[in-house]
Amino acid sequence: MPDRLRLTDPLSSLDAWVDAFARAEIPVLAETAEALEQMRATEDDVDAHGLGELIATDPLMTLKVLAHANELKRGRSAGLMADPETVTAALVLMGITPFFRDFGPQPTLEAVLADHEEAQLGLSRVMQRAERASRFALGFAAHRADPDAAVIHSAALLHDFAEMLLWVHAPDLALQVAALQDADRSLRSAVAQRQVLGVTLTELEQALMKRWHLPELLTRITGDKHERDPQVRCVHLAVRLARHTARGWDDAAVPDDLHDIAELLNLGEAHALKLLHEFD
Template sequence: MVPHGTHAWIERISEHELPALCSTIREIEKISKDDTSSLTRLGQAVLHDHALTTAILKVANSAGYMLHNPVTTVSRASVVLGLTRIKNICITAKMLNSLLKNRKLTPAVYERLLKLMAQSFHAGMIAKMMMRDYEEDVQEETFIAALLNRFGESAFWSMGGPVTVELDKQLRQKQAVRAEEVDFIVRQALGTTFENMSLGLASSWNMGNVLISSLEEPELRTPELRSVNLAVRLSATLANPTHSRNELEKELAEAAEITKRDTWDLLSGLEECSEATVELLRSYGAGVLTRYISHDLISPAANTEHPLAEEMSDQTLQLRILREMAFLPDEHADFNLIVQTALEGIHRGIRMRRTIVFLKSRERGCLMPRFISAPDFNQVKREFVVSLGGSANIFTHVLNSRQPVWVDNLNVPKWRAYLDSSLRQLVSSDGFFIAPIIWGKYCVGLFYADRNDPAGNACPRQLSEDDFMAFTLFAQQTNICLSVILKNTER
């Protein structure tokens, strides 16, 4: 049954659609209120989550935070950035992961969700820019309040299903653009509005006073709340390729009043906001949203031929990540960050479905999956364990030879002897790559990558020579970085 009314939708989203996100946000907010041990507890709460740890480090070291020295641990990031920033990074990273993970959304609903989330990030950065003369904690509070201002709407579209498809269809057919028109259609379909859903979730999940106040009492005229509400409107205006020049000028005049800055200074600040938003999204690994961030503030009509930015090519992404890896040793990166960065480069840059870093476990005499990017994460972690005892297999072969391997056909004679029946159940029948990870004199682990579909569907894109060359480059760059940091530790 389709829920009806605000309470019913809050219960549905909190308990059935996004229970993990609900629990995480409540826990983070609870920890942050304990002044004596909050930083320590927050660090411990996220360390087990490799993806969240990496997100914190990437965002902390991004241009948007302009740290004098890079940070390589969550503990150090917590001390340098402070509790409010770390809390917001955790919430943002978890929100992105939760809202974008539903692969069953229809193209139209998915497109609507992407545009909305891009607008939300842009709104957050605009609000932060408008409050730049205030303390950092105030800037962070306005950022997260603007970012989450339309969270109820994002949560609704992210759940997918017939109700989202039907509502999307109604909004498109009636060409609803104005807030009043959208509210009327949404209320008829859901028994509430997206704004009421956002307020209900913010209150139920304890998302912070600034956000709750901006939704509950938008008429309040404090600088923080005015900045949040105006930033949400500005991001929506800029996202509309046919926005009214008069509407933009009116909003800029209001921003000038709040910030005490002239219009041209604000235009420059908004353009910088667009660039900063793109960089922030990339830091979170949400590059898919960057195409919806508008850079054209003066003349929207001039951009009608190319309304969306081009998707970055695989080769460009590979080169950027490889270049980033080259600087990691000079930035005091540790083993985990280097390997995790390489894993992301393989996974995203080569478009592999499963990318795994295996490390030797002396106690168990096997290779254990330590870093995993895969849709079937839990199954891989639980089942994909490779014994180092007994007869030689393809994994021990690479450990001993220290050479990357591309197994393109499991049944050819040169590979058949290295793949027993148990291994064949774990690796991809469509082929896979393996490469060594070298630490000093020892081969301590392996990179593994394939395009295996857990559902058993045929591989949509076969592995190629270019893919293997890129995979090999990431493994080589990893080993170069590890050799450098090892030398640095021995000095």
């Protein structure tokens, strides 16, 4: 069984962080857990598409399913089948009955953080931002007629999963990072993270994706390297915009975001802005 983890002090190395997070139980949204139990009761009526749509609204449940499916694939004839890059593909690989067998009643974020209201709020902000970023990214990909639109949606949804896990497994440390940035608005996230944690969340996330053998395409698109790659730019710009507009569209960074998004979509800025409001 996975561990219930609650860290109060930073760990000694990136490997130590990866080991701790990889072993830890990952809770999901209470509404996801409840909906899964309703589906379990009528399992014969459930198909991969409907179940996939439910799971793909929850970043941490998405992460769990993709990690599990890719572990399964490694245990089978790995070279003969493609990596499952979306939740629906993962469910098709697993099968509905084995999914419900392997994923029993899910622990919930609300229960795990019941004693930590500030962490609940911090986590909620990250998850809402991820949901908006995934909508923007899917809109960009669809506009560009990208055949990997579903993977781009997943990549944007998962882009900040290490930050979500930090709020779950080390909420006091997550609050220290947030406090540093609140005190100095010009402080870069990576600098604040390294100061408190000894590692950056991007390093931790990429290492966890490798540990869980997540698909190369998903790992590449979720990272911020290869930023000239249009698929990476779809995700990077969607995440940037979701971050900058979390409290409204009047942030000073939004005009730069708009310029870059208009360029990506090959549109004028006025048309691009209209499209963004439709996506939102």
